[in-house]
Amino acid sequence: GIQVEQSPPDLILQEGANSTLRCNFSDSVNNLQWFHQNPWGQLINLFYIPSGTKQNGRLSATTVATERYSLLYISSSQTTDSGVYFCAVEGLADSWGKLQFGAGTQVVVTP
Amino acid sequence: DAGITQSPRHKVTETGTPVTLRCHQTENHRYMYWYRQDPGHGxxxxxxxxxxxxxxxxxxxxxxxxxxxxxEDFLLTLESATSSQTSVYFCAISVLQGEAFFGQGTRLTVV
Structure with a gap:
């Protein structure tokens, strides 16, 4: 099956700093999503982005499908950005919306 | 909010007992999923x-x-729970273009 690798595994940021999280995948995809898991365990949809660029407030994401990677940008980080960020993909060979998750990037934003 | 409710939210059970987790959705989505989350595995x-x-x-x-x-209902059953099934279980639905939305999760501990 498709492999998903996220980097870095851990990230500690000072409040106000910018950061970039990366997601590499091993095969072509027809679905890519970014999620934020908050400290209470809730999974929050950030972006549905199989290709192209999207922005939502201080967050933006870019997927370069031909090169098999996606980037999540966090600008002017806040303590509420802490948590785990997951990238999940559905390979072209798959169907029915089945997602393969990366292991996540643990982000800690300090005041 | 995609109208997904998981029950119970927390459960402790003994090894060898059957356990059923329930996922209920209110928006008539066709595709539903059960995932488990364990440290290091996404x-x-x-x-x-x-x-x-x-x-x-x-x-x-x-x-x-x-x-x-x-x-509206998707049930997950552990026929005879084992300690390796201690995990957090998430239910998800998928909307038309493949974007997934998750329930709040169920924390299951098998002792």
Missing amino acids: LRLIHYSYGVKDTDKGEVSDGYSVSRSKT
């Missing part, structure tokens, strides 16, 4: 459903069964 697909009475296995289906007798 989320992994257990079973999924593409319609009433239509289910199939995911990546980590051993020891689990599912049923979907009506659109």
Whole structure:
């Protein structure tokens, strides 16, 4: 099956700093999503982005499908950005919306 | 909010006992999924459903069964719980273009 690798595994940021999280995948995809898991365990949809660029407030994401990677940008980080960020993909060979998750990037934003 | 409710939210059970987790959705989505989350693994697909009475296995289906007798409910059963099934279980739905939304999760501890 498709492999998903996220980097870095851990990230500690000072409040106000910018950061970039990366997601590499091993095969072509027809679905890519970014999620934020908050400290209470809730999974929050950030972006549905199989290709192209999207922005939502201080967050933006870019997927370069031909090169098999996606980037999540966090600008002017806040303590509420802490948590785990997951990238999940559905390979072209798959169907029915089945997602393969990366292991996540643990982000800690300090005041 | 995609109208997904998981029950129970927390459960402690003994090894060898059967356990059923329930996922209820209110928006008539066709596709439903069960994932488990363990440290270092992100989320992994257990079973999924593409319609009433239509289910199939995911990546980590051993020891689990599912049923979907009506659109709104997707049940996950551990026939005989083992300590390796201690995990956080998430239910998800998929909307038309493939974007997934998750329930709040169920924390299951098998002692």
